[in-house]
Amino acid sequence: MNKRQKIPFNKPFIVGKELSHIRRAVTRYAHLAGAGPYTRACHAWLEKHLRCRKAFLTTSGTAALEMAVVLFGLGPGDEVIMPSFTFVSTANACVLRGAVPVFVDIRKDSLNMDETLLEKAITPRTRAIVPVHYAGYPCAMGPIMAVARKHGLRVIEDAAQGLSSSHRGRFLGTIGHAGCISFHETKNIISGEGGALILNEPAMIEKAEIIWEKGTDRSKFLRGETDKYTWVDVGSSYLPGELIAAFLYGQFQHAAKIIHKRRAIHKRYVRALSPLAREGRIELRDTDATDQSNGHMFYILTRSLEERTALIAFLKRRGIHAVFHYVPLHSSPAGLKYARVSGSMRVTDEISRRLLRLPMYYEMTPADVEAVAGAVRAFYERA
Ligand SMILES: *Cc1c(COP(=O)(O)O)cnc(C)c1O
Numbered sequence: 001m002n003k004r005q006k007i008p009f010n011k012p013f014i015v016g017k018e019l020s021h022i023r024r025a026v027t028r029y030a031h032l033a034g035a036g037p038y039t040r041a042c043h044a045w046l047e048k049h050l051r052c053r054k055a056f057l058t059t060s061g062t063a064a065l066e067m068a069v070v071l072f073g074l075g076p077g078d079e080v081i082m083p084s085f086t087f088v089s090t091a092n093a094c095v096l097r098g099a100v101p102v103f104v105d106i107r108k109d110s111l112n113m114d115e116t117l118l119e120k121a122i123t124p125r126t127r128a129i130v131p132v133h134y135a136g137y138p139c140a141m142g143p144i145m146a147v148a149r150k151h152g153l154r155v156i157e158d159a160a161q162g163l164s165s166s167h168r169g170r171f172l173g174t175i176g177h178a179g180c181i182s183f184h185e186t187k188n189i190i191s192g193e194g195g196a197l198i199l200n201e202p203a204m205i206e207k208a209e210i211i212w213e214k215g216t217d218r219s220k221f222l223r224g225e226t227d228k229y230t231w232v233d234v235g236s237s238y239l240p241g242e243l244i245a246a247f248l249y250g251q252f253q254h255a256a257k258i259i260h261k262r263r264a265i266h267k268r269y270v271r272a273l274s275p276l277a278r279e280g281r282i283e284l285r286d287t288d289a290t291d292q293s294n295g296h297m298f299y300i301l302t303r304s305l306e307e308r309t310a311l312i313a314f315l316k317r318r319g320i321h322a323v324f325h326y327v328p329l330h331s332s333p334a335g336l337k338y339a340r341v342s343g344s345m346r347v348t349d350e351i352s353r354r355l356l357r358l359p360m361y362y363e364m365t366p367a368d369v370e371a372v373a374g375a376v377r378a379f380y381e382r383a
Pocket residue numbers: 060061062063086087089090132158160161181182183184193194195
């Protein structure tokens with residue numbers, strides 16, 4: 001393998017008419033603020049393809065999570081159960097409103113929230129559960145929704161990584177009371193920064209529309225349902241401008257192709273690295289679930305933190321950028337200050353020391369995947 005070959009961890013990409021849509025937003029529609037024709041087209045696409053009642057584009061997955069927290073009125077002292085093994089925004093969205101994240105451990109197989117630990121984490125202050133669909137693999141939504149129903153809790157799905165993955169015939173983000181999706185440049189379908197909030201309950205949709213439009217009933221006004229618009233409730237500016245929506249729409253038009261490609265990359269990695277897994281040198285997870293997932297990421301589990309550190313350095317010398325995550329939130333400075341744990345974090349602690357994400361991006365070629373897999377094999381054959 002060519003030693004100077006560079007394989008980045010992620011690479012933003014264009015698949016179709018993204019740039020001409022942006023030009024058209026300026027020259028044809030002359031609408032650059034939010035809630036214009038491209039935003040409407042993106043909403044329609046999401047509602048049709050995810051089979052949900054309402055989608056709202058947001059400025060990020062983070063903003064979608066914040067919107068959901070405002071929408072369900074979570075506030076000071078309210079407890080929200082979530083995994084510690086997640087991106088900071090899952091917790092931050094709650095902390096911003098004074099709510100307290102309560103962390104539960106994850107399952108060893110899917111690395112998702114362990115649903116059997118939920119009941120033990122519930123207190124009289126618990127108001128919501130935030131399952132995070134890690135790597136686009138579904139959480140056990142059946143049991144999670146059952147616990148939520150029994151205790152009258154809201155379920156906000158963090159489906160930031162989960163666009164187009166499905167669980168028992170339903171798309172991730174459409175199963176709970178709210179779903180949050182991200183179009184950050186590291187996700188499958190991208191607009192740089194960007195996200196969406198998914199809702200199904202009519203009463204919540206009306207409320208969300210107000211929160212989305214800075215606390216005003218401007219959306220009603222634009223539809224001609226009222227002759228002026230005014231401040232009616234709390235809200236913020238969660239809607240992206242049309243340039244973002246125009247780019248995103250260009251990606252939506254080729255969504256099936258993008259997901260297909262990522263699944264193919266994922267399968268190729270699995271094929272190339274299964275021998276190492278069979279020899280017990282690395283572990284692969286949930287590989288047979290690939291077909292219902294969106295091929296968002298490919299990760300391996302090394303045997304130890306030391307081995308992972310050495311492998312990252314080995315790959316780096318060969319021009320390959322591999323990354324680990326997450327620093328578990330319960331052990332982060334802000335997590336210690338704003339959140340608490342329920343029970344042991346044994347699996348979270350272990351996985352966060354052993355997990356390594358390999359490069360994965362739309363333009364990755366079969367040769368790139370083989371080069372990365374070959375380098376990983378070389379590392380293990382070295383000793
Ligand atoms: C990416 C991500 C987010 C945040 O999405 P942004 O669009 O980057 O704000 C939240 N949760 C998880 C699990 C993510 O992977």
